[in-house]
Amino acid sequence: QVNLVESGGDLRQPGESLTLSCTVSGFKLDYWAMGWFRQAPGKEREGVSCYSSADDSIYYADSIKGRFTISRDVAKSTMYLQMNRLEPDDTAIYYCATSPWASECVAHVFTNWGQGTPVTVSS
Numbered sequence: 488q489v490n491l492v493e494s495g496g497d498l499r500q501p502g503e504s505l506t507l508s509c510t511v512s513g514f515k516l517d518y519w520a521m522g523w524f525r526q527a528p529g530k531e532r533e534g535v536s537c538y539s540s541a542d543d544s545i546y547y548a549d550s551i552k553g554r555f556t557i558s559r560d561v562a563k564s565t566m567y568l569q570m571n572r573l574e575p576d577d578t579a580i581y582y583c584a585t586s587p588w589a590s591e592c593v594a595h596v597f598t599n600w601g602q603g604t605p606v607t608v609s610s
Contacts (some may be wrong), residue, residue, distance in 0.1 A: 489513040489599045491583050496604030501574050503608075507568040507582030509601060517543075517561045520589035522597060523568045525579035525606075532582070534592030536568065541590040548592075550576070573608045580605050 495507040522537030536557040559566040583599035
């Protein structure tokens with residue numbers, strides 16, 4: 488059974504950093520597409536950063552490029568999102584997701600989701 492559990496969401500001030508974790512079970516995370524998504528109140532869920540299952544390439548949304556870094560530890564079955572220089576617009580529920588096959592970082596192609604972890608950036 489595929490399972491994903493996010494952790495690490497918290498309250499931060501603008502400019503601070505935060506690392507999110509996504510621990511998975513039921514599959515090998517380097518065999519499947521993996522990604523981080525976020526949904527702010529009143530907005531659609533958007534892809535933040537993803538590993539493609541086609542060629543293991545990494546996608547970053549323009550809004551976070553240069554500030555966020557995705558990584559994974561296969562031995563720990565865990566994916567991370569290091570978030571630096573946080574901005575108020577980064578406030579959202581952050582979700583990790585996976586799919587046996589996904590080459591785009593868009594929500595509708597990902598089949599399995601975690602429950603989400605909240606990130607609030609406010610002074």
